[in-house]
Amino acid sequence: MDARLQAATPSHSAAPAAGSVAVVTRRLDSLPITRLHVAALAVCTLGLFTDIAEVALSNALAAIFLAPPHNMPRGSLSLLLASVFAGGAVGAPFFGILGDRFGRRRALQASLALMAAGSLAAAASQGLTALTLARTVSGFAIGGFPPLVATYLAEVTPARHRGATLLVCAGIGLLGGLAVLLLVQALAPGTPLGVEPWRWALILGGALAALGSILFAGLPESPRWLASVGRPVEADGACRRFERAAGRAPVVGAADLAPAPAIHGPTIHGPAGFRALFTGTRQTRQTALFVGLFTLAPLATIAFPLLSAVVMVEKGFRVDQSLAFAALSMLGPPLGTLLTALVIDRLERRACLTALAAAMAALGTAFAASGTFLTLVLVGIAFNTAAATYGSVLAVYATELLPTPLRASAMTCAWAGGRVAAALAPLILLPVLSAYGPHAMFAVITIVLGASAALLLAGPRGLSGRAVA
Secondary structure (H helix, E strand, O other), X not given: OHHHHHHHHHHHHHHHXXXXXXXXXXXXXXXXXXXXXXXXXXHHHHHHHHHHHHHHHHHHHHHHHHOOOOOOOHHHHHHHHHHHHHHHHHHHHXXXXXXXXXXXXXXXXXXXXXXXXXXXXXXXXXXXXXXXXXXXXXXXXHHHHHHHHHHHHHHHOOHHHHHHHHHHHHHHHOXXXXXHHHHHHHHOOOOHHHOOHHHHHHHHHHHHHHHHHXXXXXXXXXXXXXXXXXXXXXXXXXXXXXXXXXXXXXXXXXXXXXXXXXXOOOOOOOOOOHHHHHOOHHHHHHHHHHHHHHHHOHHHHOHHHHHHHHHHHHOOOOHHHHHHHHHHOXXXXXXXXXXXXXXXXXXXXXXXXXXXXXXXXXXXXXXXXXXXXXXXXXXXXXHHHXXXXXXXXXXXXXXXXXXXXXXXHHHHXXXXXXXXXXXXXXXXXXXXHHHHOHHHHHHXXXXXXXHHHHHHHHOOOOOOOOOXX
């Protein structure tokens, strides 16, 4: 009996040891990119593609409902367009709590399922009120998905490939905006099967979101999250799935691994939640840093694509030229983000973000001063590329520094600040443009970028290639 008990002891103690936070970190970061990592990236990218397409569809709805036969009043249209951002500002923190309490995968599934329901309800809506409510529901789900995707991928991807993985996801996901606009344009001359083109876009978006929610069920939960919330056996099981995908024998104990690398960031004890985001001076400063950075970013990165066509009109170009400029300037962000993915894991995050902020400030000033169509297109593409890359690298920087038990809550809280700022950006900048011209508007954007750079320089260095907190 004693011998049997002694033989059984390692098997009972192996899983908790192999599923501890430090060991899980070493196990995941020692792996190469496996087919399971690729599958996780593919499902996350499908969801992000759908998420961004849903947001971009608002641009098509604005053009459709302002024109005959709808002739929607501008006040009603503004309410419809704002519904997505308003829903996102509320939904993001909700899904952050869900992600930290019940797991990343469940929160991502719930977000996509709700997105599908909102899209299909909008496609079937009859009347402005029903459509606005359905778009609010979609926005509620849309707000939580991007920060949760960044959280999940940062936690399951080996440290040396973390930045590239997140930027590939963002780069391909950005194509969703272009795809939905091309779809509506291609279907616009008619009503296939008696259904309006914008409704087809919503139906397809709902189907893709539902598919993504189903596919997430086949992916493992984040082992880092499982270990951080005291579920070592499940964390060990999730790690084993990645190890089997790499063709490696599963770890049976902490002694099988090299000494633990330093894990940076504050140690969090107790339950996750928004109160924990402000527990202690260090965590409070970190939360404030990322809420500030994510809130300031849209006043430059989103305001430019929203208002650049208006600036073109102010400069005397025709409406068709302004629309052509808007379409051409969308080409840069996906390509630029994907190219940056090739080098991002060799770059220091904070320095990269500061350089991108400086580049945007210079390009914005050049755009305000330019007068020829070709120059404006080239500068516009460059600015939008830098802006998209800045947003993606900021997500990498934040996910690396935020502690695992609070990562989803902190990311979505910061993201909610960004949604509010995105909704307010036109209200702040359009009056400046109308009253004082493009130079004044871009001066405000430059001040915002300067404030962002100051916050970055006051913050910690990134964790390129190192274990996350």
